[in-house]
Amino acid sequence: MDVLGTVRVLALTLAAFFTVSAAGASASVIIADAAPITSLDASGPTSESFTFLGGKWNPGANAAQGSVVQGPGDATWSIMGAGFSDVSGADTAHIGTTMAITALAVPGFLVGDYQALFDQALDVWASVSSFTNMGMVADGGVNAGASEASGGALGDIRIAAWEISTSTVLAHAFEPGNESVFGSGGSIAGDLHLDVNRTWRDDPTDTNADGDFDLFTVVLHELGHSLGLGHSAVSGSVMEGNYAGARRTLHADDIAGIQAIYGAATVAAPEPSSFVLLGALGLGFLSHRRLRRRVRPEPSSARA
Ligand SMILES: [Zn+2]
8 A cells, every 4th residue: 555545544544334223213423433434424415425435455465364465356254253352452332352143143044144144245346346255264263453473364354243332333344455554463454343232134125114134234334344435425325324224235326436446347258168169169158158147146135
């Protein structure tokens, strides 16, 4: 990151939060967000579109990955276990230590279901941009913000279930970029913490009228922060600062935002095998088209 970028990240040094808005009430004030994001959410112009926190996942070794050099826009993720605290000094919004991810208590969910949900939500962002979800890695089992050296490899984006002390905040996430901003280890950059004291559901039709929350919607929003997006004032966007019911599909404003950071999605090159044998050409094209249709990221609303 260049000097200018470093200064910008230092000036923000923020964890961005997704807040609760009571059904029927006016939007709650984003009390935890740092300027200039707050002004957009609380009283800013309603026409304001996506905002950029200032950082992105860059090429090279990240503190969270040690000597592993990733390409431009690549990030891994991992799930923190129970019993860890924050040693970065950047996160003061917790009570106690992390809990097992299953403490989120989505009915019927086992660990593998949480893993699949996080991966799919990250894929939603990856599917429309040149950001690459490098997938889940084992978590090194160290405190949030600890150095990689103290606990082996960690995901760039570490996801944890934790009790968040601010009553209006469902979850929060740290922006990516210069990891040295967040303490000596710096690995808290990109991390995502979900409040265990909420009623989480896997409900793509949640209306925000019943006091529970669609986990996929909140994770999708927080991962937007983990990738570098701030809040948007565009109504209906995933990056709006208040929960307003399930919202699993990216708005055009969200797509414009993520593409502004990482670039547009790369178009897949034709399969070389399609051109190897003349006789197989037609079949090759057919199977290729079928495969592409099958692997095209599903609309998140398809997840039931
Ligand atoms: Zn937010």
